[in-house]
């Protein structure tokens with residue numbers, strides 16, 4: 001065993017929005033790094049999730065979803081980002097949602113049809129029974145005859161061992177690119193902002209969340225706790241009121257749910273202070289965002 005070469009490679013998770021890419025990455029890495037939500041396109045940035053064992057280091061690349069509508073600039077940008085990285089990775093896992101296989105998925109499959117380093121991951125099998133699964137597996141086998149198809153449930157963590165061993169078999173030899181305790185390429189400030197953003201997505205039901213930005217102003221590790229303060233930037237005063245809620249109740253809920261997630265992640269007590277601010281002069285804020293840089297920590 002000891003003489004086996006170490007394996008290290010990049011594995012892209014692609015698929016249309018909502019197929020469970022972020023959920024799967026979190027499940028495989030064992031930590032909540034990438035936010036997930038019922039709404040499509042919650043993942044705005046590309047994020048790495050790193051899983052290191054004694055045998056391999058697998059670097060997952062979670063991407064914003066690929067989808068057909070190219071009308072909006074932001075969608076075009078996300079499509080480009082998701083597509084351009086395909087040639088840089090060692091393996092591509094295409095995620096498909098058993099309940100919603102359609103033309104958008106075929107578009108994604110088209111992108112990888114001439115590549116040989118591809119696995120098909122049929123996700124959300126907890127949502128259907130075996131009789132329903134079989135015809136879909138057969139249809140995919142005809143469509144993509146050379147590809148291994150692995151049915152899983154990212155949410156219920158079913159069949160992930162089999163998926164992981166299929167991935168491992170396809171990783172190239174190589175020395176680890178990251179220290180073995182590093183879970184992501186993003187600094188904690190970034191992850192914290194994402195966690196707060198996820199909570200906002202969950203509690204706010206209207207279009208509002210898309211215009212929200214979260215900025216972590218302070219992140220300080222002290223001997224017995226981590227002290228964090230963050231601002232939630234909105235565009236209008238009325239939105240500020242909605243987020244704060246009656247007597248501050250909603251903001252409190254967002255804060256305590258986010259704190260629980262962050263505590264689990266950093267394995268330490270967390271003191272989280274949240275502010276809601278109206279973004280009246282966006283250009284100034286952008287400057288300050290750049291100043292924070294999302295890059296140190």
Ligand SMILES: Nc1nc2c(ncn2[C@@H]2O[C@H](COP(=O)(O)OP(=O)(O)O)[C@@H](O)[C@H]2O)c(=O)[nH]1
Pocket residue numbers: 015016017018019020021022023024035036037038039040041042043065123124125126127152153154155156
């Ligand atoms: N039932 C079920 N739901 C899942 C599964 N995987 C993901 N989901 C849900 O599908 C939604 C979208 O997941 P997400 O990971 O954000 O999708 P992404 O857009 O591809 O990153 C979320 O509500 C997840 O909880 C699964 O295996 N089973």
Ligand SMILES: [Mg+2]
Pocket residue numbers: 021022023034035036042043063064
């Ligand atoms: Mg996602």
